[in-house]
Amino acid sequence: MEWQALWLSLRLSLWTTLILLAIGLPAAHWLTFSPRRWKFLVEAVVALPLVLPPTVLGFYILLAIGPHSPAGRLYAALTGGMLPFSFQGLLLASVLYSLPFAVQPFTSGFAAVDRKLIEASWCLGVSSAATFFRVIVPLSIPSIVTGMILSFAHTLGEFGVVLMVGGNLAGITRTVSISIYDDVQALNYGAAMHTSLLLLGISFLVLAATYGLRRRVWAVWPPYGQ
Amino acid sequence: MDNELNVDVRKRHPGGPEIAAALRLPLGAHAVTVLFGPSGAGKTTVLRLIAGLDMPDTGSIRCGNEVWFDAARGTRLTPQNRRVGYLSQDYAIFPHLTVRGNVAYGARGGAVQDLLARFDLAELAERHPRQLSGGQLQRVALARALAAQPRLLLLDEPLSALDAPTRLRMRADLRQLLDGVQMPAIVVTHDRTEALALADSVAVMIDGRLRQAGAVESVFDCPADADVAAALGVETICPARLVSMNAGLVTVEIAGVRLEAVATAGASADVFACIRAESVTIERNPSGNPTSARNRLPARIVSVIPEGPLARVTLDCGFRLTAIVTRQSEEEMRLREGEQVTAVVKATSIRIVPRG
Numbered sequence: 014m015e016w017q018a019l020w021l022s023l024r025l026s027l028w029t030t031l032i033l034l035a036i037g038l039p040a041a042h043w044l045t046f047s048p049r050r051w052k053f054l055v056e057a058v059v060a061l062p063l064v065l066p067p068t069v070l071g072f073y074i075l076l077a078i079g080p081h082s083p084a085g086r087l088y089a090a091l092t093g094g095m096l097p098f099s100f101q102g103l104l105l106a107s108v109l110y111s112l113p114f115a116v117q118p119f120t121s122g123f124a125a126v127d128r129k130l131i132e133a134s135w136c137l138g139v140s141s142a143a144t145f146f147r148v149i150v151p152l153s154i155p156s157i158v159t160g161m162i163l164s165f166a167h168t169l170g171e172f173g174v175v176l177m178v179g180g181n182l183a184g185i186t187r188t189v190s191i192s193i194y195d196d197v198q199a200l201n202y203g204a205a206m207h208t209s210l211l212l213l214g215i216s217f218l219v220l221a222a223t224y225g226l227r228r229r230v231w232a233v234w235p236p237y238g239q
Numbered sequence: 240m241d242n243e244l245n246v247d248v249r250k251r252h253p254g255g256p257e258i259a260a261a262l263r264l265p266l267g268a269h270a271v272t273v274l275f276g277p278s279g280a281g282k283t284t285v286l287r288l289i290a291g292l293d294m295p296d297t298g299s300i301r302c303g304n305e306v307w308f309d310a311a312r313g314t315r316l317t318p319q320n321r322r323v324g325y326l327s328q329d330y331a332i333f334p335h336l337t338v339r340g341n342v343a344y345g346a347r348g349g350a351v352q353d354l355l356a357r358f359d360l361a362e363l364a365e366r367h368p369r370q371l372s373g374g375q376l377q378r379v380a381l382a383r384a385l386a387a388q389p390r391l392l393l394l395d396e397p398l399s400a401l402d403a404p405t406r407l408r409m410r411a412d413l414r415q416l417l418d419g420v421q422m423p424a425i426v427v428t429h430d431r432t433e434a435l436a437l438a439d440s441v442a443v444m445i446d447g448r449l450r451q452a453g454a455v456e457s458v459f460d461c462p463a464d465a466d467v468a469a470a471l472g473v474e475t476i477c478p479a480r481l482v483s484m485n486a487g488l489v490t491v492e493i494a495g496v497r498l499e500a501v502a503t504a505g506a507s508a509d510v511f512a513c514i515r516a517e518s519v520t521i522e523r524n525p526s527g528n529p530t531s532a533r534n535r536l537p538a539r540i541v542s543v544i545p546e547g548p549l550a551r552v553t554l555d556c557g558f559r560l561t562a563i564v565t566r567q568s569e570e571e572m573r574l575r576e577g578e579q580v581t582a583v584v585k586a587t588s589i590r591i592v593p594r595g
Contacts, residue, residue, distance in 0.1 A: 132292050133331040135318040137345025137387045147344075151335045 041119030071177025122156025248298035273438035324384030474561035500589035518588030519562035
């Protein structure tokens with residue numbers, strides 16, 4: 014089993030989740046509370062990774078961050094390195110790919126906060142930004158945790174985008190899902206089995222935790238015949 | 240005027256009636272102004288415009304020397320900068336904070352402990368809102384608003400979220416609390432008894448328009464027109480014709496029946512006669528004794544409907560007249576449907592308002 018690949022995947026997922034938390038909260042705030050009429054267009058863009066094939070998304074990201082692109086040249090000028098086939102490039106791709114998995118739960122959490130509470134905060138002299146952190150975020154904790162867990166799990170399992178943008182460099186871009194693909198290609202079914210089982214276990218635990226958190230009250234149906 | 244709230248605004252919600260309100264409220268007087276009117280009249284909208292939660296389409300809102308809103312100059316102060324204590328109908332207590340956390344939320348200065356004590360909340364300070372009753376939540380909302388040291392309190396239907404017994408108890412309590420805080424307040428309500436219990440002055444709003452404003456007694460006793468009278472719950476409002484005017488008294492005719500009333504300025508030929516049910520007395524047999532009441536009308540009882548300790552008696556004396564009597568009187572006089580009685584109304588109890 015590829016511990017190196019597993020470690021890389023966990024690192025990638027963790028960083029992706031943290032970055033998505035940092036950019037997803039303000040993005041979701043804007044999507045929920047902005048009065049702009051055209052915000053549905055931004056909503057559609059954020060949701061694109063849900064329907065696009067990972068190869069399409071990966072292909073565009075590869076073009077956008079390639080050494081001849083403006084972004085690629087800027088990155089090279091700043092750091093001397095290249096984004097494609099690097100951990101940083103992979104991280105960028107993962108953040109874009111998992112964006113809806115963070116932003117959508119955040120948005121639905123914010124939208125569920127009673128508007129009267131937000132207005133009460135304003136009338137008490139508390140600024141919109143402070144209201145966000147003192148009222149909206151605390152009341153949206155379950156949705157925020159859900160978004161983070163889904164981002165983490167989604168990044169852990171991604172394959173197509175990683176392959177397009179990161180390739181398969183051991184210790185740099187070879188994530189756990191790529192290592193499974195490699196093992197199968199090499200007819201190394203035993204190793205593939207072990208890694209797959211581990212990924213299955215982690216994914217199940219993560220999702221079980223999500224649904225457990227979401228359900229604040231456990232509804233128990235009475236047994237039949239009573 | 241320097242020390243008054245001056246509101247003159249118009250606002251149209253898509254698909255709704257236009258709200259137009261002109262209101263002047265002295266800020267030094269610590270008085271309670273009740274914004275009164277039927278549901279849907281636009282009372283809450285006016286409150287939200289003053290608080291800055293909605294912006295008017297045109298007009299201006301000034302508080303003392305400050306301009307809160309001026310459409311012409313493009314001034315739009317945010318709610319944060321207006322410093323009004325706004326209580327929405329369901330109090331909007333933060334569910335994730337304790338009572339103390341709620342009161343301290345927007346507090347300026349260190350008066351939180353004092354306020355908790357003053358509003359009987361000291362023992363509940365560490366409780367969460369879901370463990371509180373409606374009356375307690377209202378006190379938290381009031382204490383929280385006062386902790387932010389507002390210049391003005393705005394209360395939207397403060398008693399409507401309470402169950403009936405609590406509402407009765409809180410009505411008296413709320414008036415005491417408002418007296419104690421030494422701050423001008425605007426209270427929105429559609430309930431007549433609430434308005435009478437809380438108000439120093441009252442502004443009547445109907446269909447988005449402010450129709451009459453003044454001291455509570457003068458508005459309730461002298462409604463400016465038939466719509467205001469109806470909104471204030473005056474039971475009998477009949478179209479009448481002015482027959483004669485003589486020495487400060489007028490004679491009006493309603494469906495062939497002549498009534499004497501005190502003359503009011505500006506009465507035209509077509510008027511409404513407004514008679515409160517409390518002012519109508521019922522006599523069983525014409526006693527023949529001299530009485531000061533100017534109007535004694537033979538009437539037939541149409542219906543007798545018990546309302547708690549009172550009974551509402553509808554009379555037919557050529558026009559429909561409603562009287563309120565105690566249940567005891569109703570029992571003693573054996574008032575039954577179809578029987579003949581005499582309705583007695585003093586001239587001073589008939590309010591003549593112009594029609595049209």
